[in-house]
Amino acid sequence: MLAYPLSRPNLPWRRGFTFYVVFTLFFNGGLVPTYLVYTQLLGLRNSLLSLIKPNLLLNGFNILILRTFFAMGIPDSLPEAAKIDGAGEWRVLFRFVLLHWRNR
DSSP states (O other): OOOHHHHTTTTTTTHHHHHHHHHHHSSOOOOHHHHIIIIIIIIOOSSSHHHHHHHHHHHHHHHHHHHHHHHHHTTHHHHHHHHHHTTTTTHIIIIIIHHHHHHH
16 A cells, blocks of 8 residues: 555655655564564464465565556556546555556
8 A cells, every 4th residue: 555655756755755664674673573563463363364464565675566566567647547537546546556457
């Protein structure tokens, strides 16, 4: 959900958000705080989801790869045409960008 807004050139504070993602890649919080977050806050103790979710969804590297794909792979005319037709940001993301990505 963060990669698409970072790929849009008109996002305010885009450089700050990108720096935050890259900074967390360089200086990770460590294993113990990550374990505490997943077991105590998210309740993912002794489950298969606790092995899949941290590396799949919460990885800054995946965000940067998707941001690059959205910036290079989605033509700028596609979201602009959808906005002219009256679609909001959420509809543009789910209906047009992700469907375009799936059909590639």
